[in-house]
Amino acid sequence: MSLQAILEPPATTYAYEADREAAREIQYSLVPAGNLKCAGVEVAYRFSPLDEVGGDFADFFHLPDGMIGIYVGDVVGKGLSAAMYAALVMGTLRGINKTGMDTAAVLELLNKRLRVRPVSGRYCATLYALYDSITRQLTFSNAGLPLPLLVSKDGYFRLGDGGLPSAILPGSSYDKHVVRLNPGDAVLFATDGLHELRNHRNEDFGWDRMGELWSACGRKSADESLDHLFEGAKSFSSAPGQHDDITAVVLRVPVETETCTQGSSGLSLEQDDCEMSAELPVCAAISF
DSSP states (O other): OOHHHHHSOOHHHHHHHHHHHHHHHHHHTTSOSSOEEETTEEEEEEEEOSSSSOSEEEEEEEOTTSOEEEEEEEESSOHHHHHHHHHHHHHHHHHHGGGOOOHHHHHHHHHHHHHHSOOTTOOEEEEEEEEETTTTEEEEEEESSOOOEEEETTEEEEOSOOOOOBTSSTTOOOOOEEEEOOTTOEEEEEOHHHHTOBOTTOOBOHHHHHHHHHHTTTTOOHHHHHHHHHHHHHHHOOSSOOOSOEEEEEEEOOOGGGOSOBOTTSSBOOTTOEEEOSOOOBOOOOOO
8 A cells, every 4th residue: 555545534534524514514504694683672592513413493584574583493303314304494484484474374384385295204393483673572483392481570481382393294273472572571492402401410401490590691681691591501411411402592672771782883773774793603512
């Protein structure tokens, strides 16, 4: 064997690295490009994949009618096959959410379209929400994701109820939930990987610990609140405490003194103007 053959990595190594890079690109297409800040609302997220790719996805966006749209999803399974199905679900959602349909109708149409060509053994927990920053009204429908968690000056509360995950049965229908938020309120949307973190005593992170941590955020921004929550989760967890992908999205209504947010230009943001951060909030797997 020549020296060149010994020193040069085999072709399979190059192919493996190319596949890894393609997998990372798929993964990053499943989460937003950064956090969102508009007049009267801020939205932030964290994504902590268990492996290089996974089946969680999220997005938030400014709709033409001035509403903020948010969806969060968790595909059954892990790895590249789950990420590929998540990309299919996201592509379908992106084709529906600009139609102006309400949240329940969006999830019903998503379920119908995924059932046209069902993939054996694949389904998806999905939540879709709309927020009106003028009326401070949050509307959402839930297809099997953990209930959103509202934190206000009165404490923390789970919102709404669940529903059948998308793509399981034809003809599924979903309830529409409406809540009016107050300045300083924050709503956490998260996949079950966060709730099901384990410590060395095999205890779940659970709703109560999450609620206590979330309640301690006070006047923190959406981004700072997620930092606080994930630091608490990391302190609680023990290797290998994370058994699933974790995705968390926070919508927060700033208090009155915070509503004049400064954009990158130094001018206050108007109702139709949004600022997207350049940083991609992707975390390493949570463990000691």
